[in-house]
Amino acid sequence: MLFLELRKILNIKLLLLLFIFNYIFYFLFIEFNFEYFPNGRPANDAYRILNEMKHSFGKTMDESEYEAFKKSYDERILEANKYLQSKEEAVNLGITTYSELVQGDDENEKLNNLRYKIFHKEGVNVFWEIQAQNNMLESYNYKDDQNYGSEDFFITKDTKDRLKEIANNGSYFSSLIFDNYNELIKYTVFLIILSIAIMTSPLFIKDRQNKLVYLQYSSKIGRNLFKKKLAAALITSFLLVTVQLTVFFTLYSTNDTNIFFDMNVSSFYNGFTSWFDLTFGEYIILTVAAAYLLGLIFTVITAFLSSIVPNYLTIIGIQVPIMFVTFTYVLKYFIERLTEITLPSYFLHISYTILVFVIISMIVIRWQKEKRIDILY
Known part of the structure; x- marks a missing residue:
């Protein structure tokens, strides 16, 4: 049946x-x-960097590994600076560093065109990788102050302890x-x-x-x-x-x-x-x-x-x-x-x-x- x-x-x-x-x-x-x-950039670059970190650091990142990660970020900044200094278009605009490129006047049409060319037309990897690494470094630096995406909720001693534990777990x-x-x-x-x-x-x-x-x-x-x-x-x-x-x-x-x-x-x-x-x-x-x-x-x-x-x-x-x-x-x-x-x-x-x-x-x-x-x- x-x-x-x-x-x-x-x-x-x-x-x-x-x-x-x-x-x-x-x-x-x-x-x-x-x-x-x-999906898109810098997500692709972040995923690639995460894979590199997993092979280098394993499951967690301790302080020494964080310093190594920060050093690689600084090296990418130097690489981006050298790239800009080699571009006549950037030098003529007085743009010789990464910070000048991303923090410059948004009303400057020539600067906006330069940004678009570097990030989108040429798709220079190092500039996207810097963005991806910067997001991770900022999250790490403020890890003790985060609720990790938690919306407003009543924070008890248990939740505080758990948040502190996560801030220190190295994942x-x-x-x-x-x-x-x-x-x-x-x-x-x-x-x-x-x-x-x-x-x-x-x-x-x-x-x-x-x-x-x-x-x-x-x-x-x-x-x-x-x-x-x-x-x-x-x-x-x-x-x-x-x-x-x-x-x-x-x-x-x-x-x-x-x-x-x-x-x-x-x-x-x-x-x-x-x-x-x-x-x-x-x-x-x-x-x-x-x-x-x-x-x-x-x-x-x-x-x-x-x-x-x-x-x-x-x-x-x-x-x-x-x-x-x-x-x-x-x-x-x-x-x-x-x-x-x-x-x-x-x-x-x-x-x-x-x-x-x-x-x-x-x-x-x-x-x-x-x-x-x-x-x-």
């Missing part, structure tokens, strides 16, 4: 529809963050990498939830429209189909999440961020602060676990709706606001901000526990009603 229910869910027409939907969604919302990572993991992954996983999980809604919405509605419920409710075996159908939906969702995450991480591997997997995501150079000492690899594992859990939770929600609504139009009308809330709030707190310091340290545990409890309660209540429901329903 379970196998038959699986075949009904995984029919070729629905799978084809799902494939087309996933294909369109990918090119509309996901492809950009794969295709253009890092230089970048928001360039973290934000890219968070954006990708958010849309991927949303795609998973939408796909689950497409696959499981017909679960009970199709039988009701075909008048099969009259046969089902007339026998004990038929009434037990609720559990079989739900089990089939959960198995389908598990497979769906697995396939979609496999495709996602296959594509994500092309971003070449695996070198940073062992770095602490909480750093002076990242806008995210975790309550826990999570490496980037551990954070990825946590988001994968969250994706599976949310997938199973939304499977039960869709199955529950399918068992009580009369037709497809009704279930779509109910799911639209649910998906809006999911994208706006659920993914924000349950994927993007997992373990973030602006949320209570126990938020992750309690919120998922409540969600699971509510979902189990929905199953139990509906199953009890299925056993007692009148055949004229």
Whole structure:
């Protein structure tokens, strides 16, 4: 019986529809963050420098390594100065140093043309690299005064201690990498939830429209189909999440961020602060676990709706606001901000526990009603 229910869910027409939907969604919302990572300059230069640092410094940067990094910055400044001093156009304008170039009068048209030529037409690497390094040096110099991207929140002794700990942990993991992954996983999980809604919405509605419920409710075996159908939906969702995450991480591997997997995501150079000492690899594992859990939770929600609504139009009308809330709030707190310091340290545990409890309660209540429901329903 379970196998038959699986075949009904995984029919070729629905799978084809799902494939087309996933294909369109990918090119509309996901492809950009794969295709253009890092996106532009100085992001490309910052990523290249981060790779150099990882090979030179390892997972963290201590004071001596910071001095070496600052020395390389000073050397790039000298290189930029020599470049300007060799350019007749720059010398004629009295521009012989990097600081004169970037801090000069913005109203000077000739100076603006020179800047555009150096940065954009010629794309001289050293000038972009200086910008990238300068951003990191400024973040490092002010690391004791930062909240690391945390919005206004009530700062307790625990949060102060955690912020101080991060300021001294030496990690230089970048928001360039973290934000890219968070954006990708958010849309991927949303795609998973939408796909689950497409696959499981017909679960009970199709039988009701075909008048099969009259046969089902007339026998004990038929009434037990609720559990079989739900089990089939959960198995389908598990497979769906697995396939979609496999495709996602296959594509994500092309971003070449695996070198940073062992770095602490909480750093002076990242806008995210975790309550826990999570490496980037551990954070990825946590988001994968969250994706599976949310997938199973939304499977039960869709199955529950399918068992009580009369037709497809009704279930779509109910799911639209649910998906809006999911994208706006659920993914924000349950994927993007997992373990973030602006949320209570126990938020992750309690919120998922409540969600699971509510979902189990929905199953139990509906199953009890299925056993007692009148055949004229």
